[in-house]
Amino acid sequence: MEIRKAVPADAQAISRMLGTLVSAGKRTSRADEDFVLATYIENPEGILCVLALDEGGGLLGFQSVVRTSAGNRYGTPEGWGFIGTHVAPEAGRRGVGSRLFEATRAAAEAARLPAIEAFIGATNVEGQAYYEKMGFRTYRIADGAICKCYRLA
Template sequence: MDIRSASLDDAAGMSRVLREIIALTGRERPNDAAFITAHYIANPASIRCSIAADEAGNILGFQSLVEAIAGNRYGVPMGWGIIGTHIGPRAHRRGVGTALFAASRAAAMQARLEKIDAYIGADNVSGLRYYEAMGFRTYRETDGIVQKMFVVGRENVA
């Protein structure tokens, strides 16, 4: 498995991953290449957007880490990062999420972030488990959303 920074050439493969997730979960979300480019690859607040690819170059999943800007829709304080993880169903339980988070955590440390927020649907059991396993802890719950926080620079695993 190859973990690297996402490029404009990855937008179509990242879009495919989102469509596979939608097909599995029924959770609609924007997923076209233009959205991927604007919100993940070329986002001005981006710290790092990583992809995981198999030996053939197929994208298995991706993870975005952006800096929280004033007035962000998640209510995350400035100085924190906001993370989003998207792993295709065929890549579950293969270490993709762990590998992606290692890259994001290193980027967060280099960017001197204090904390990282993960905004997860309360019904997204696999997402909640994933972030908990990575060391995130719940700090806020509202209207079907669970927000978990990771403290950068210290061991977070229970």
């Protein structure tokens, strides 16, 4: 498995993968290329968007962390990181999320973030279990979501 930073040319593959998650009922947010570029790859608050690729270069998953600003839509404290993790349905349970988080954690530490928040749907049991396994702990509940925090400082 190759782990590398996402570039604009990856937007189409990421968009396709997110579309499969929408079709599988595992995502409700937008999945188009413009959204991918603005939210994950070229976000001015972005710290890192990292991909996991199989031996043939196929996308297994990606993870993004951005620095939060005041008044963000999730209510995450200003200056924290906000993380999103997306793994292709066929790539589950292969260590993709763990490998992605190694790179994300290192980037968050280098950016001197005090903490990272994951905003996980209350019914997303897989997502909650993943973040718990990575060391995130529940610290608040908001708008039908479980908010887990990973403290860096």
